[in-house]
Amino acid sequence: MPSMMSDKLSRDAVDFIDDGYLQDLADGAQPDAARIREIIAKSLQKEPLSVEETAALLAADDPELCEEIFEAARELKRRVYGNRIVLFAPLYVGSYCINDCLYCSFKRSNPDAMRRTLSDDDLRAQVRALEDRGHKRLILVYGEHPWYDADYIARTVRLVYETTSPPHGEIRRANVNAAPLDHEGYAKVKAAGIGTYQIFHETYHHATYDRVHPPRTRKRDYLWRLDGLSRAFESGCDDVGIGVLFGLYDWKFETLGLVSHALHLQGKYGVGPHTISFPRLQPAHGVDLEEFPHLLGDFDFKRLIAILRLSVPYTGLICTARERAELRREVMAFGVSQIDAGSRIELGGYTEAGDAQQMAKEQFSLGDIRPLDVVVRELLETGYIPSWCTSCYRLGRTGEHFMEFAIPGFIKRFCTPNALTTLLEYLRDYASPETRAAGEKAIAAELEKLEDSPQKRELIDRLNRIRTTDQRDLYF
Ligand code: SF4
Ligand code: SF4
Numbered sequence: 001m002p003s004m005m006s007d008k009l010s011r012d013a014v015d016f017i018d019d020g021y022l023q024d025l026a027d028g029a030q031p032d033a034a035r036i037r038e039i040i041a042k043s044l045q046k047e048p049l050s051v052e053e054t055a056a057l058l059a060a061d062d063p064e065l066c067e068e069i070f071e072a073a074r075e076l077k078r079r080v081y082g083n084r085i086v087l088f089a090p091l092y093v094g095s096y097c098i099n100d101c102l103y104c105s106f107k108r109s110n111p112d113a114m115r116r117t118l119s120d121d122d123l124r125a126q127v128r129a130l131e132d133r134g135h136k137r138l139i140l141v142y143g144e145h146p147w148y149d150a151d152y153i154a155r156t157v158r159l160v161y162e163t164t165s166p167p168h169g170e171i172r173r174a175n176v177n178a179a180p181l182d183h184e185g186y187a188k189v190k191a192a193g194i195g196t197y198q199i200f201h202e203t204y205h206h207a208t209y210d211r212v213h214p215p216r217t218r219k220r221d222y223l224w225r226l227d228g229l230s231r232a233f234e235s236g237c238d239d240v241g242i243g244v245l246f247g248l249y250d251w252k253f254e255t256l257g258l259v260s261h262a263l264h265l266q267g268k269y270g271v272g273p274h275t276i277s278f279p280r281l282q283p284a285h286g287v288d289l290e291e292f293p294h295l296l297g298d299f300d301f302k303r304l305i306a307i308l309r310l311s312v313p314y315t316g317l318i319c320t321a322r323e324r325a326e327l328r329r330e331v332m333a334f335g336v337s338q339i340d341a342g343s344r345i346e347l348g349g350y351t352e353a354g355d356a357q358q359m360a361k362e363q364f365s366l367g368d369i370r371p372l373d374v375v376v377r378e379l380l381e382t383g384y385i386p387s388w389c390t391s392c393y394r395l396g397r398t399g400e401h402f403m404e405f406a407i408p409g410f411i412k413r414f415c416t417p418n419a420l421t422t423l424l425e426y427l428r429d430y431a432s433p434e435t436r437a438a439g440e441k442a443i444a445a446e447l448e449k450l451e452d453s454p455q456k457r458e459l460i461d462r463l464n465r466i467r468t469t470d471q472r473d474l475y476f
Pocket of ligand 1: 106
């Protein structure tokens, strides 16, 4: 169906999701093992996979082949991302919504949803509370409502950056998850200094999209949403995130939808999405899970993450605290590069006493509600290096300049040193004694692995400055 806003779409906007074609691919029989191994070998060369190649991996139901896919994803994750995990926290800014999405407790027909927009003072208080726990990267989340227009988003993003908690508390990157904007709107939020603009398409399957987004709601306009990040690119927001709410429709189809979207952006603008998110439908107040016959089990969830890792080797994969801690541990090994920690998703939840499982008030329920310090310590004890690095975005290394992992040696030159300096900042300024000890040990072990070079000496010097002075934010 054409968009109601067709005169405001991106240049040559097109609905590139062909349901029939993707469904045939999703239903395809398992190719022979040699073909699967050929595709795995291609992705281990860090080459992005086509939709058809992704479909072949999705069709591999044989347990032995699944294990080979998991192992390849682990290997690729090790080679491309190393052992760093980037940490962030969500901050819900407003829960008014004019949509009526069947799967969300913020839907307008849910009378029990807590409707609230944080006042400026409330927002500052939330930001300070997050800074006092050590966060540097946030994702600001807004319902879809005329109040939360581009001017409002831009204003609140500025407010977040302006809010500091001395001596060291500051937010260095504010990403946004909000409704699709028009070109002018994206230009406004870009000018406010946003990091990634995230729009989840929820489901790429047209009939399901119509079923879960009732008529006479703004979100019903499939093409307006699908085209949302193309408009972002054309307005200078070249750092974007896509996502699906798994459980609304066939997971194999949705995975192909994500890969199609990534390839579409890459083909049209020369840059793919920076991140992909894959939340699973969770119990929530006012949402009847019986209505959703495609809920995704843990094993297939792991398969989809491993296959995405292989299909889009340079795209960050985000696994949120919706998932249980044990499962997050497992999927970090084969693909995930960013997680949130210490998250609260009730409005005002970082300062106001509240039970994070009060489902009537939240958009969905969380599976991992451990504090940041506990998550950081566990990451360190299991061989990961938690990172709060924001340097590329702040040095303008985004979009087509954001070569990230494509440049040989990039990780060694930038990501690892920045992970270590931001980790040390956290350890000095916010960590418990146990976490600090685990972190110092991990930093020493990482330094040990680096060959002597002028850059290593510079890194050691910066680490010493962080240890002995108030200097912070010494990024490469
Ligand atoms: Fe509103 Fe988003 Fe929830 Fe839909 S998913 S009801 S748009 S907050
Ligand atoms: Fe990400 Fe750039 Fe930092 Fe590496 S250096 S972790 S690519 S922001």
